[in-house]
Amino acid sequence: MMRRLGIFAFFGVLLTLYVQLLGPVRQVMEQRPFVEKLGLIPHPQALKLLFPDFRALLGATILGRVTLYFGGLVEHFDDPRLLVKAVDYPAMSRAIHTAVKLDPYNMDAYYFGQAVLVWDVGKYRLANELLEYGMRYRNWDWQLPFFVGFNKAYFLGDLEGAAKMYMRAGELSGAAMFKTLAGRYLQEVGKTEMAIGYLETQLAGARIASVKKVLRLRLTAFKALRQIEEAVDGYRRRYGEWPLGLEDLTARGMLAEIPEDPYGGRFYLTEDHRVRTTSKFSLTLGAGKKKKVDVTPEETLRDD
């Protein structure tokens, strides 16, 4: 009887200790920085040599961790200033690059890489390198040239390069829309419309709640930009001259108020009468973060 009581007491004490430990353990794990949460990711070549049969699984696991990590920050998405402080973009970039080295066909990596590198940290060339690496493998996929074309036209001002990419996307998808877009890019008209169209295409295919939320934020910003552009054009038609600043639009009733840039920046009018924002639709710039974010991977992507 005493022996049985002793066993019950032994397990009772251990179970109580275990329950007591759960809270602190959870707290410590939640507070760990991203690099620690993800763990030290070995060089992709080492992973390939050690786990030759599980390359695709390892790539998917790394991306799954990145997605879960980003999704876990969803409470910060309403305030970009908080988000940019919370997210470890360099670690995310390194993880994405490792994942594509393990599985160069993984579309999640390119989709997420485009979202993070282009929109959040403004590394357009690095994003295009990643996407063009993917195009060598996913040679049937129209989305990759579509993304590259958009980056070239919208962010890098390479309209000829963008048109080529849109033609490629048109060939792969069989959709005439891309060829029309290619033509419009060459004429550099309706850039904001293009961006809205691009984001609506992205949003239609998005499934993860955190990604949807980021895309909606971006779409809101571009719709605000279009609203101001329409008011500027309306001003020009009505008064026969360009407004000197955005305040002219509100002063003369073209806009009730200047829409806010959800990225934390401020819209302004350039000397050539174009509407721009100080955030450049980038979280790092919009949040007033001057420090450069280095997201360059340790080595460039090349074929194995």
Next chain:
Amino acid sequence: MTLLGATLKGIFRDRVFRGLLMVLVVFAAIPAVSTLSMRQVVSLCLTLCLSLSSLVLLVLALFLGGTVLWRDLDRRYCHALLSLPLSRERYLWERYAGIALFLGLSALVLGGMTWLVTSFVAAGYPPGRPILWTVVFGCIALDLLKCLLLVAFAFCFSAFSTSFFLPIFGTIAIYLVGGASQGVHDYLRSSAATDISLAVRRLADSLYYLLPNFSLFDIKLYAIYGLPLQTSQLLLSGGYFLVYTLLLLGLSGWIFARRQIP
């Protein structure tokens, strides 16, 4: 009853198949995990199914291949069996055939589960590219061949080893080296390896041709992303397996026939 049948019966008696059925429960979680993918739910589902199948077959190959002969020797079953009109080579080949049959059965069950789970996921999330089922089943079949080759290695080590350490850990080492050999070979052929001495290159080349090349049996990316695969590649892998396995089993039989059994 033949020794092949007895081997198969022994594996079932050890409840290995029941263990396999319990592992199959993990397949039930795959559809839920696959929905975490942003753009390729079905591809992630196939990645998980094929990786799980690969892992299960590998574990079965290592433990069945590495312990069957050792257990017979340790429990002195060999004495009883070899007192029958049965050559040592025949004994070894029939044991191998029994394990191969069980692994084949396991691969069938795993292939069936892969088909069931992936079809279920594809019904909810239609894939961008069609699933090439012949390549998916070909991938599991090649995984099976790779594991059978590993069992042949385990038998070769068991033929002269007195404990199960060498058959199991030696086979794990062969698995790692065989999986890496193509990568090392490619690296040594690349411009990044120009500084490596000629002696090291020659040694690496010799090992590349001597050791098994398991990359030949890995077509997972083809299966996951529906990439077309040439039949000649499958036939070449099959031929490579056949020749290498027969050589190893022949060598194992030759060593085992000359071994002193205490």
